[in-house]
Amino acid sequence: MNLTISNESTEEVYGPLEVSDDMTLPDLVALIELECGFDQSRHDLYHSVTLLNPNDTKPLAAIGMSDNDLLLIRNKVTDSAAGAAAINSDSMSDDAFVEQFRQELLRNQPLRQQLSFQIPEMDRMIEDQQLFRERLGPLILQRRYGFGVDSGPQNPFGIPQEEYTRLMNDPDDPSNQHRIAELINQQEIDEQMRNALEYTPEMFTTVHMLFIHLEINGHPVKAFVDTGAQATIMSTKLAERTGLARLIDKRFVGEARGVGTGKIIGRIHQAQIRIETQFIPCSFTVLDTEVELLLGLDMLKRHQALIDLGKDSLNIAGVETRFLGESEIPKTFTAQAPEAHQQKAEQGSGQPLGAVPGGLPSTETAPRPSAAKANRPQPHSESNIKQLTDLGFSRTEAINALNQTNGDAELAASLLFG
Numbered sequence: 001m002n003l004t005i006s007n008e009s010t011e012e013v014y015g016p017l018e019v020s021d022d023m024t025l026p027d028l029v030a031l032i033e034l035e036c037g038f039d040q041s042r043h044d045l046y047h048s049v050t051l052l053n054p055n056d057t058k059p060l061a062a063i064g065m066s067d068n069d070l071l072l073i074r075n076k077v078t079d080s081a082a083g084a085a086a087i088n089s090d091s092m093s094d095d096a097f098v099e100q101f102r103q104e105l106l107r108n109q110p111l112r113q114q115l116s117f118q119i120p121e122m123d124r125m126i127e128d129q130q131l132f133r134e135r136l137g138p139l140i141l142q143r144r145y146g147f148g149v150d151s152g153p154q155n156p157f158g159i160p161q162e163e164y165t166r167l168m169n170d171p172d173d174p175s176n177q178h179r180i181a182e183l184i185n186q187q188e189i190d191e192q193m194r195n196a197l198e199y200t201p202e203m204f205t206t207v208h209m210l211f212i213h214l215e216i217n218g219h220p221v222k223a224f225v226d227t228g229a230q231a232t233i234m235s236t237k238l239a240e241r242t243g244l245a246r247l248i249d250k251r252f253v254g255e256a257r258g259v260g261t262g263k264i265i266g267r268i269h270q271a272q273i274r275i276e277t278q279f280i281p282c283s284f285t286v287l288d289t290e291v292e293l294l295l296g297l298d299m300l301k302r303h304q305a306l307i308d309l310g311k312d313s314l315n316i317a318g319v320e321t322r323f324l325g326e327s328e329i330p331k332t333f334t335a336q337a338p339e340a341h342q343q344k345a346e347q348g349s350g351q352p353l354g355a356v357p358g359g360l361p362s363t364e365t366a367p368r369p370s371a372a373k374a375n376r377p378q379p380h381s382e383s384n385i386k387q388l389t390d391l392g393f394s395r396t397e398a399i400n401a402l403n404q405t406n407g408d409a410e411l412a413a414s415l416l417f418g
Contacts, residue, residue: 001060001067003028005036006111008074012037013113016068021061029054038073046072072111098137102126119197138190157183210307211324212314214293215274216242221293222330225307225314225323229296234284236265238292244268248286251391252410263288278319292330384409388416 002016014036032038045052105112105126116122125132155164167176210225219242239245252267265286272279305316313322380402387409388398393416401412
């Protein structure tokens with residue numbers, strides 16, 4: 001096994017030292033006296049938060065050490081203080097024991113740095129007591145109870161021995177059966193978490209969203225690529241900054257509904273954007289939102305875009321552009337911002353995204369009709385028909401377009417304009 005030694009008095013970290021599982025603690029002490037400046041007269045040796053006895057002749061594996069563990073060299077404390085600490089550690093509750101471990105990490109910078117390399121987001125968890133207890137508490141308690149350490153009880157669940165005895169004395173009791181089932185489930189959860197921490201630690205990190213660089217009228221823009229949004233969105237601030245505000249068709253005002261609601265100012269039917277060396281025509285729904293530009297499915301499908309996560313790039317309209325790194329993503333962007341992600345909820349619920357021309361808000365879509373009914377002419381409100389005829393189309397054209405779009409006036413208008 002490999003062990004790392006941190007000397008708190010000198011703030012130096014040694015290792016990893018390669019030792020055998022059957023090495024005894026006195027042999028290990030002799031090794032670290034030579035390699036790590038350990039002095040039995042002045043120092044104590046700790047494994048996790050457990051004070052080790054240098055005269056213990058058990059093999060390291062029997063003491064509870066395993067590969068990649070960390071040992072801490074600390075200055076000795078008085079016998080009375082050490083005894084009090086041991087008594088308190090034995091008698092304290094599980095939550096108090098986990099909190100003591102967290103406080104130790106806050107004080108011990110070398111130990112904290114070592115664990116930060118092994119466990120993603122360790123620094124954030126140390127600062128958050130509740131998060132630390134939820135994510136690392138089960139592992140710490142298994143260390144306390146489950147490795148044959150003399151100070152803790154030994155049972156398959158790593159729970160206090162008194163509770164384990166009570167459960168096993170009457171396993172047929174319904175309440176005991178329920179508790180045993182909980183403990184078995186928790187064992188499986190903890191095992192999955194250990195495997196995840198070891199084999200897929202990236203699952204515990206935050207995944208940043210996909211952004212690309214592009215230009216609109218010579219203005220650089222960081223655009224959010226969102227395959228869960230139906231329409232391409234531009235903010236009113238960006239429209240003003242790029243000189244496109246004068247092209248907003250305010251007949252398409254309305255309200256976007258989803259996680260929240262957002263006011264739709266109108267629509268820009270066509271404008272050029274530049275991605276790398278390629279100029280691409282694009283239409284935008286203009287919203288009051290903090291996200292400057294959101295490329296939705298309409299734009300991605302129209303130009304046959306390909307998201308290549310292996311290369312971390314977007315292929316669109318014959319050009320390839322890389323996705324921005326996490327440090328380049330706009331600081332104001334958050335994945336939970338309802339204004340930026342209203343469209344996603346609407347896609348899942350079957351609601352059409354966008355505005356209804358003439359200022360009417362979009363309404364919830366009724367359940368999808370059967371195939372037999374889908375081909376029948378559907379009644380449409382006179383206001384929706386009038387909105388389309390006001391755009392210069394005949395009544396027959398308006399009704400046919402509404403039939404094809406299930407009564408969605410905005411989609412009908414887009415179909416007629418197309």
